[in-house]
Amino acid sequence: MRRTFIILGLITAILAVMLAVTPLSKIAFIPSVAALIFGLIAFYFSRQKQYPKKSIQLIFLLTIIALTITTYKAVFTVVEVGNVEELKSKEKESEEKAIEELEDLELDELPELE
Amino acid sequence: MKQFFLLILFLWGSLLTAQNTAIGHNEKLGFSASYNMSGLLTEIAQVTMQTSEVKTSNATLLRLKCSAATYSNFDNYFKIRDLYESYVSPTTLVPYLYKRDINEGSYYKFEQYKFSHKTKTVSSTMKKRKSEQTKTVKIGANTKDIVSTIYNIRNFDFRTLNPNDTKSFTFLFDNEELIINVKYLRKETINTNLGKKECYKLAITLKNDDALKGTNENLLWLTADGNKLPVYAKFKIAVGTGELKLKSATGLKN
Secondary structure (H helix, E strand, O other): HHHHHHHHHHHHHHHHHHHHHHOHHHHHHHHHHHHHHHHHHHHHHHHOOOOHHHHHHHHHHHHHHHEEEEEHEEEOOOOOOOHHHHHHHHHHHHHHHHHHHHOOOOOOOOOOOO | HHHHHHHHHHHHHHHHHHHOOOOOOOOEEEEEEEEEEEEEEEEEEEEEEEEEEEOOOOOOEEEEEEEEEEEHHHHHHOOOOEEEEEEOOOOOOOOEEEEEEEEEEOOOEEEEEEEEEOOOOEEEEEHHHHEEEEEEEEEOOOOEEEHHHHHHHOOOOOHOOOOOEEEEEEEEOEEEEEEEEEEEEEEEEEOOOEEEEEEEEEEEEOOOOOOOOOOOOEEEEEEOOOOEEEEEEEEEEEEEHHHHHHHEEEOOOO
């Protein structure tokens, strides 16, 4: 039982660290909380039977790292659009091409240009 | 004679309903698209819907432009730079030219439709990185493109519908005609970035495509005023649920 919770705790803690470094870092809260719960359960079983607690300490350490990164990113990351110069120039180019193509089309029921 | 007057009345009625009453000629709407997982919202991309006038030598058209760009923290993982355009009649919002230029990660696709409403056909050009395809597609009398359909939904007078009534719109996407059903659920007042707004709550479903999952789970809130602004949208797709929130609105018609 103790071993199962240690394995589950390690898996969720590693997953939390991996998610924390991606842009979807907020999702890392879910495996972090799961890792904490698994870690606590494993800690409870270890204390009852006086087993070593090194692997449980590793679960907590990884979880704390994941939570720190996630919280830092949630607080300090400013949401802004990256480089859209290429998109802007594409928009302009597309409009110019569209005007040329519209000249060739039959534009029925359209108001005359004043 | 009676039939003649009824026909005139019907044509006049359809002409009135088809007029553009909601879309301004210099309107700009800014949205933020988020991915939702167990209530944890992650802002992914900025979506912009913009209109502008375009003049050719003999006509004035309305350019409806929708663009999407991922936020800088996502650019290194999955960069999206999408551009959707439709050139429509400014009075009836009938499309004449549609362009779609999508850059999503390493995937690229360009699509162009030239509408011929007299022959009810669309001349379609599709380009990918290594291939190009041109063909003529037969369309129905009311088939539009996806961009002008969004604007036509906004332009529709929802006061004519009762709760749970459905209005269908047909559009061409990837050379296939798809039917979007817009079900008017009820009026609802919600908090938006523009303040508290009374909205039409609409449920969106695609009749012959499974891109949108669930029933009554893809929802759109349009303000119950002259502009019918899409202030909030919730959608369920294969990879989870997402949200679209209106952040800014300028150049409104009403």
